[in-house]
Amino acid sequence: MKQRLRHLFYFIVLVVIDQISKYFARMTLQKNGPVSIIPGVLKLQYHENTGAVWGILTDKTEFLTVLTIILSALLFAAYFKIPQKRRYLPIQIIWVFIMAGAIGNFIDRITLKYVVDFIYFELINFPIFNLADSYLTVSSILLLILGIFYYKDEDFDFLDGLLKKKGNKEASQEEEVNEKNDESNG
Numbered sequence: 001m002k003q004r005l006r007h008l009f010y011f012i013v014l015v016v017i018d019q020i021s022k023y024f025a026r027m028t029l030q031k032n033g034p035v036s037i038i039p040g041v042l043k044l045q046y047h048e049n050t051g052a053v054w055g056i057l058t059d060k061t062e063f064l065t066v067l068t069i070i071l072s073a074l075l076f077a078a079y080f081k082i083p084q085k086r087r088y089l090p091i092q093i094i095w096v097f098i099m100a101g102a103i104g105n106f107i108d109r110i111t112l113k114y115v116v117d118f119i120y121f122e123l124i125n126f127p128i129f130n131l132a133d134s135y136l137t138v139s140s141i142l143l144l145i146l147g148i149f150y151y152k153d154e155d156f157d158f159l160d161g162l163l164k165k166k167g168n169k170e171a172s173q174e175e176e177v178n179e180k181n182d183e184s185n186g
Contacts, residue, residue, distance in 0.1 A: 003084060007096045014100035018131040019107060025118035025130075040122060047128040048114040053136070061113055068106045075099055081158045088155075090146055097139035104132030 029035065029046035036043050051058035079095045082088050108115040117128040129137075147156075 003092070007092060010093075011096050011100050011103075014097065014135060015104050015107070018100065018104035018135070021131050022104075022108065022116040022118070025116050029118055034120075043120045043122050044118050045120045045128060047117040047120075048112075049117045049128070050114045053127075053129070053133055061109055065106070065109050068102055068109070072099065072102050072106070075102065078159060083158055090150075091143070094139045094143045094146070097135045098143075101132040101135030101139070104135070105130070 025044070025046050029044055034043050034045040050061055052060075052064055057064060075095065075098060079092070079099070082092050082095065105115045115130065115132075117130045117133070119130060119134075120126070120128045
């Protein structure tokens with residue numbers, strides 16, 4: 001419980017940092033124009049994104065809002081299924097970042113009808129993004145890497161039943177198969 005409260009605190013801090021950065025972008029960059037941080041490489045440039053990450057699904061705010069609500073509910077439910085063991089701490093922290101990114105952009109969509117983007121890697125002409133996008137992208141990549149190289153398939157068994165409930169008969173049959181496999185393995 002203590003750990004979950006700590007994660008809630010981190011979640012709130014991440015969302016607040018994201019919202020403050022976007023407020024800064026609206027109050028300064030929107031009025032005064034772009035600011036070059038590293039000339040030719042990194043620039044802060046105000047952009048109103050009515051789509052999803054990197055501008056896909058432009059002008060689909062209602063769809064993206066509903067999608068965010070559904071995915072956030074699933075992520076929230078999944079977070080509470082993650083075992084409270086040290087081995088799962090990386091997943092718990094990654095989940096906090098993913099939720100903070102989703103909610104940070106969700107707040108913009110609800111209040112502004114667009115998402116404020118302002119970080120622009122000019123050198124490679126990368127699409128303009130924000131901190132919430134960074135939370136989502138980096139944590140998703142880390143989750144993928146951990147899923148491939150650190151965790152085993154059975155480490156994700158806690159997600160069973162999240163999207164569908166197994167019937168009693170199906171669950172009993174699966175338990176019997178698992179018991180037989182355990183007996184034959186030693």
